[in-house]
Amino acid sequence: MGVGRIPDKGAGVKIACTVNGQARTVEGVWEGESLLFVLRDRMQLPGSKNACEQGECGSCSIYMDGSLVCACLVLGGQANGREIVTIEGIGGGQLHPVQHAFVEAGAVQCGFCTPGLVVATHDLLRRNPKPSDAGIREALAGNICRCTGYAKIIDAVNMAAGSLK
């Protein structure tokens, strides 16, 4: 949909990976495409956001084989054979406690940073179920929010940590 043929005359690459628990295959991917573009424009998973596309803002944070990465810094081809979890795969049918806490705490304004922050918070609480405020700040330092001033994001992380106990 809307992606068209690849710019170079070659056949492109084929990517077979698991995304949010489902086997996905895309073919004819231009070698220069980021995983973020593949997810957003070829797999119709636009939840990961394209704010800076150079790994500075964290808006495209996803899991790749269980590690938190910026999808914009991963080539699409590098995802072959990997297990990917995006914001669309957090919580499944209902809201994950982290998502619920972001809603309740008022940590969402324009929301463009939110998917990345939700995934990064999910990762933080997996590693450290009861982080200090300093620990929260350090863990989320790679996620830029332009709207909230971060206070309600810290509230949301603490709220989520409380409900996950």
Added chain:
Amino acid sequence: MKPRLTAPGHVLGRRVGDRVTRPDAEPKVRGDFVYSSDLQVDGMLWGATVRSPHPYARIVAIDTAEAVASSGVRAVLTHEEVPGRKVYGLEIPDQPVLAFDVVRYWGEAVALVAADSPEEARRAAHKVRVDYQVLVPLIDPELALTPEAPHLHQGGNVTRRVKIRHGDQSARADVVVTGDYEIGMQDQAPLGPESGLAIPDGEGGVDLYIATQWLHVDRDQLAETLALPPEKVRLTMAGIGGAFGAREDLSMQAHACMLALRTGRPVKISYSRPESFVGHVHRHPGRLHYEHGATRDGKLVYVKARILLDGGAYASSSTAVIANACCFAVGPYECPSATIDGWVVYTNNPPCGAMRGFGSVQNCYAHEAQMDKLAAATRMDPVELRIRNAMKTGSSMITGQIVEGPVAVAELLRRVRDEPMPPATSASALDLTDMPGGVSNTTHGEGVRRGVGYAVGFKNIGYSEGFNDYSTARVRLSVVGGSAHVEVHTASAEVGQGLVTVQAQIAGTELGVSDVVVLDADTAVGSAGSSSASRQTYITGGAVKAACEAVRERVFKLAQSELGGRQPEVGKAIRLENDSIVSADGGVVVALATLLGEDVIEETREFHPRSTNRLDPETGQANAHLQYAFAAHRAIVDVDTELGLVKVVELATAQDVGKAINPQAVEGQLEGGAAQGLGLAVMEEIQVKDGVIRNASFTDYLLPTILDMPPVRMQILELGDPHSPYGLKGVGEPPTISSGPAILAAIRAASGRPLSRVPVRPHDVVDLTS
């Protein structure tokens, strides 16, 4: 053909003053909210923009042949293909849709490409050959004022000159302090890139799905450019990833529509971050010279100020920005005499326009530094000096306008002063993230000094100077699934500030209906004006209230005609509550669902607040503004005086919001607005050298992270404006005005350095010249 958009969320049982979570928060946390950069339809093309590599050059020739022949290319357009008016602009139509004759700034749009894929479009854009005759750029705004400077536009380089002459122009004072101040160029840096999708309708018209602050002003400019009647240019709001002023001007709107109409295919344009830095206007950099005269006991006698703003290559909102910078030049103080001279000029620097708090953000650094100098010169406490001069209810502006109450400047200052102080950073329980320099491990407390600073500021809410400020709301009451249901439809932009809950809360309050939905904003309803000037809760809130009142009147009439003969209590019906008509004694007269049945009641209303007047060109005297909003800040900083590194430890603020319609959203505005103020104070600057932006990325343009932003202590006052709906005041901008100046004052206090420029850089804090 339509792209998928986010389904509007229901707000259930919420009233004005309730703490309301956002209906759009759930799709946003799920990653399911459709922003303008997420839009997709089958068969769409991707647009790319050819941009000038020079800040000032004559265009000799443009050769598109190689680009046209490039793989996947469907169209290449230049200024010759602009169907209608070749220029646009919010106040002065001076900016080319695509450059012709000359380019006036680095990154100006020159040509367009549509191709099957984004990479093909990018590659073809590089193959458009533009032959430039490079000219010497005019980069110094002072030089732009001189007769020797080349004229960048017909009529010269002064976009607007503002003069304010208030009181005794020959006033003298015992205590005189002067200062020169410089403000850097800040970027709004909304996280969502400029983006949108234009879909031709096959009948010569176009539908544009877009993230903008004002649908109708975009629509009107597009109709001119596309040479189409307005009804053939239909705009629908897609999700907006922040705005802060950056989405007031057109960016890719006309370009996507031109490509779509030319190719007959849907065309999407989505800027990269570097392109975004040249794709929208920025906060005006400024140079300000101030002289304050006061009595020995610290009462202001006069203020003289010379304010020069660099508007860059095109006008955008410059004329309003310089008016604000001058009207609010002395701060929220009583000042018997003022002589203010302001200019905003054209240069070949990046165009500047609206950003949160415009005009007041720049001058607040100057007037607050001056008040601290006066405090030092009169040996007074800085807060006491401010309180002694604070505006009160009924005080006069330097424009002669009486500021109607309540005005609580002194109270705001006392509140932030009396907040408890945070504890000293403990060297024994050392956490590096608490230190200036953070985990760079540059100090364990050696050379670190604490400083405290105060600032207060104010700004106009709503449009000023006679601009026709209004908004339109359509409210529809019906029965859905056996229950009363209200739909609110406006063209207002939900940029993240929380207008979606405000509209639902007002409808819920006025109609007493539990289930309220705020529909997608589009041009099928009348204009709402822009989401700027902190005006939407007041103006669109007022329109929603007015439309609800009209619906309510019809409900009462319907009840009278249907039931009046049989139920005498219908005559006593006074309000709507709990999905019912309720009488004065609280008894239910009739449920709305029962009364309405299949009927639908729909009303559309415009809300027009009091009108304002243009500044007198010679004296600057006028009732130019609708409403004034005030905030004060206290900042605590730790400064590594050896390395010039700053850690903002805490901010405290007090703000009169009139009435907090949604306290959670108000808090979010106070915290987020303060963060943008902090950014300008200590880190954010678009660095322009010889007209070229040197840091057009988030790697090089530094934004406050969660490590940079301290906790904010907040006191929210609800003093009630007698003229506005529910007594509310605009909330969004005041937090961005005085937060930075308070931080700068605190850094001065900690470092002992005069510091007259923002953002403060390490080499400003550490005197490298001594």
